[in-house]
Amino acid sequence: MGWNPIKDIKKAAKNVAKAVEKGAKDVGKTAEKAAQDAGKTAEKAAQDTGKAVEKAAQDTGKTVEKAAQDTGKTVEKAAQDTGKTVEKAAQDTGKTIEKAFQDTGNELHRAGINTADAAVAVGNFAENQARSMAQTLTDAEKRILEGKIVDAIWHMATDSTRYTEENFGTAISESSLLNNVATAAASIYGGPIGAAAYAAWYTYKQTGDLELALKSGVIAGATAKSLSMVNGLPSNTTDQFTKKVLASASIGAAAVAASGGEEKDIIEGFVKGAALTAAREHYKNMTAEEIEGRAPTKRAIPKPKLDPSIEHEYTILRDESGQPILDSTGKFHQIDIRSLPRDASHVGLATTNRDAGFFSETSTPMQTLAKLPYMNDMAYFHDQWAAVAKMEGVMVQATIVPAIILTVSGTDTPLINQTTEEIEEDATAK
Structure with missing residues (x-):
């Protein structure tokens, strides 16, 4: 028999509820009193999750729409039944996000090895x-x-x-690293359709199975579309932020479950989905921008040496009281990176010297590196982070990897790649 999307996704939804409940019990053991108050809003958020998933998937096409509607109702019912369990999981959001970053860091480490x-x-x-x-x-x-x-x-x-x-x-x-870059590029420049097309092509190249290719494309496209819609939800209050995190987490878990993932894989998808929204919100708070992933369209602009006695064209970073932030010598102001062009290249060492060498932002190697997916987003965030934290010396270099981890965590690339890998592994096992 051929692939039955409705049957698979209904089964996936049931697995989501079981996986969420088990993950929630493990996390709930370490919950603190302060987090319990925040967790009280999670039950209601969980009830809304199914409707959010259902609505998000309705735009993916008439065939997928029917399956998505059934999935939404199933997930909604499961979420209502396990609302108290999800509430416990939400009580320790910090540890959940920490684990997500550790998992992403492990992936990044493996990518480095490759x-x-x-x-x-x-x-x-x-x-x-x-x-x-x-x-x-x-x-x-x-x-x-x-x-x-x-x-x-x-x-x-x-x-x-x-x-x-x-x-x-x-x-x-x-090379898995090249596949990661290709997946990111397809999603960045092609949106959900691009993500679906690449996932289907990649799965067919790896398995030679047209049904699995179609399944992979549908899941990747629906996942990308749903996460995009969740990203548009408000997050100004704790309640709104919690709902947003739970929505993206449930989408991640459902996507992995529909791909044939086991319980531990579903929990990993849940955590990745939660980390995605948390990372995106932190990035937005730091830079006032969204993670876009696109290559810069302008050459790097050398940053001026900000002596307090010299006027300059860029905004000075100020503290909460409005006072300029100085470096350790008390001589130079820190630049507010948000006043610089977002579409200019930011990868490399910030300097006033246009001929500063290999590692300067104006060098050809660094501007070439900036064209890789999400690299310029990472550099933009890292420059602002370094300015706010008044980093100097080796700390500037040491924090690049965490900045990469956070930026990648805020994208759908890790989750989409996991779904295609699950389908490929399932095909190999059979």
Whole structure:
């Protein structure tokens, strides 16, 4: 029999309730009195979660709409039944988010280990592209000698695209880091449709199964769309923030469950979903901007040396009393990064010297690095964080990795990749 979305998603919703209940019991053991007061609003938030998921998925298409409506009702009912359990889980939000960041950090560490694999994969891709071009030219020459001029021109165009697609598929199968970058790029520039298309293509390349490819694409697209809609919800009060965190957490758990994940995987999806909203809100509070992931459209602008006696074009960062924030020498002001162009390159060492070398923001290597998904967002956040915390010396460099972790946690890339991996693992197990 073929894949039954309604059956799978209903089953997923039941697994979500069980997984949430187990995760909530574990977290609830360490709950503190102060957190209990905050947890009282969670029960009502849980009741609204199903409706939020249902509404979010309705835009994904008529086929998915029916399944999503059933899923929304199932999740809503499960959330109502387990409301008290979810309330306990919400009592210690700090520990939940901490665990989410640790999990993301582990992923980032693994990605760092795979950097060498990525370099090898890129090298292999370039080599395969060169071979493919040579083969394309050889085939074109044969067709021309046979008098097939039109065929030669046609295949020159189509074969090039086909070889590139095949070579790219080989490259991402050799490097999880390249796959992460590709997933992010598809979601950033293509939105939910882009996320769905890439997930379906990737799953087909890995499994050769069209049904699994369709399933992967539907789940990825619905997840991206739903998380996008949750991001638009208000979060000005504790109650609103709690609802928002629970909504994204439930979407994460449902997505992993629908992909065939086991209980521990569903809990991981729940935590990633919660961390996503928490990270996005913290980023927004620090920078007054959303995490976009896009590459900068302007070159880096050297930051001026802010001597109090010299006028400058950028806003001075001030404390709550309105006084300028100085560095440890009391000589230079800190820049309010939010007054700088968001779409300019921010990756690299901030300096007034346009020729400061490899690590300066104005250098070609750093501006190239800024074009990777979410790198410029990370640098923008990190610069503001460093200014507010008055970081100096090695602390500036040491906090780059935490800034990367927070920025990546605020995106749907880790969650979408987990769903495609679950589908691939499920196919391998069968």
